[in-house]
Amino acid sequence: MPHLAYPTTTCEGFRCETHCAVRGLAICGELGPAEHEEFERLAQHVRYGPKEALFSEDEVADSVYSLIEGIARLYKLLPDGRRQIIGFALPGDFLGMAPGNRYSFSADSIGGVTVCKFFRGPFLRFIENRPQMLLRMNDFATRELSLAQDQMLLLGRRSAEEKVAAFLVGWRERLARLEGVTKTVSLPMGRQDIADFLGLTIETVSRTFTKLEREKLIVIVPDGVRVLDPKRFDALAAA
């Protein structure tokens, strides 16, 4: 049995065979073949098991990450342990840009996760004279910022029921971009993660799920929910 419960494996030093299923969505999506080749040479593909840290708040930010597969939880902690999840990262998302030289939040895998990891220096040198890449980085940052602002509205001004409904709608939309529209929304994160994302307690989240089920808006299934009445649901999430 290995020393670590969830060992990290890398494939540095040789060409990875894995095809990147999210090329189009990722930061490298608009590179031509030659440039992509050069870009790939800067990358390490790294695999994490469940609940491993990719990086932690206040660590020196020496790397940036493009998430290829799996889901990560991004969060900040207060000194007394209160946690706010600031987002869930999906394949195609770009992580690790920081305003100073330290990460401003922590990231860890939920299930298994695979990333393209780049050292900051080489990555910045690669992009600094490639306006296409810089514009794409800008698009990513602008989209992230807009999501963050939506979340501020949610955290500051919505009721528990509205928060949960808006979360499910938003999550369903993000999954739809990756996997297409489905009736069943899979929820790989636990109730505590949802609570810490919405600024609620786990009990309130649980009660609200139950309430939505009683009102015949959803059905709770293992690791997810089925949305019964998308229309009424979207209305609840918007208002």
Add this chain to the structure above:
Amino acid sequence: MPHLAYPTTTCEGFRCETHCAVRGLAICGELGPAEHEEFERLAQHVRYGPKEALFSEDEVADSVYSLIEGIARLYKLLPDGRRQIIGFALPGDFLGMAPGNRYSFSADSIGGVTVCKFFRGPFLRFIENRPQMLLRMNDFATRELSLAQDQMLLLGRRSAEEKVAAFLVGWRERLARLEGVTKTVSLPMGRQDIADFLGLTIETVSRTFTKLEREKLIVIVPDGVRVLDPKRFDALAAA
């Protein structure tokens, strides 16, 4: 008497005499003299009176703005009128980037405001082959995103007293970057604005100010507060 209570004045068509007091902090801070000349030719300097809209959520985002002077309130509304202020913009801040082709929030002046206004098309054409500018845009976006994440932690996980203390500390720091350190923190926004920024009601904000004054942490003065015990104060804001 003019038709509009607060008429907007522009100086399009001739060279503005006003020197930009925040060049170093603004988006254009690293341009050389020749490039800055060209950049200026794309700009309109526009002055707004108190409480005028610079732009509104869902409008077609045809312009971007660099704030030169004054303070703006950035906010989102729910259909029923609940408001969340997502930030206060200060001189040097860059506004109006949107993920789609519409603004994702509204902005209006608090007191008087002066901006450099750029039409989106010419602005994008100017920056698209200038990596320096693009990198600076990225820095701006990254800093904004980090502030937004701090605010999510505040909104989701802090008590009313912690929210108000953290707000005052953060605001004092931002003012210090512009005007240097002062004992008296000026608060040009009203109590309702602070409430909508912190996800509280105006009554709770008012009570909390009073409480902090009773505890001899601050003194409330017209249009601001004086911080009496910065140490104890920072501790309250951090924890």
Add this chain to the structure above:
DNA sequence: AAGACAGCTTGACACAGATCAAGGTGATGC
């Protein structure tokens, strides 16, 4: 198959902050 455990749900009760209502303060106008 039984026990242990993590994750989730449910109930009873408490409380921070919201709501409702009234009154104070200072600026502006007539």
Add this chain to the structure above:
DNA sequence: GCATCACCTTGATCTGTGTCAAGCTGTCTT
């Protein structure tokens, strides 16, 4: 100098969500 108005403060009460505690469910271990 008095009325008006916007803004702020204070008090009384209510309520949505948190806290505390117990029990449920499914999975893993042995």
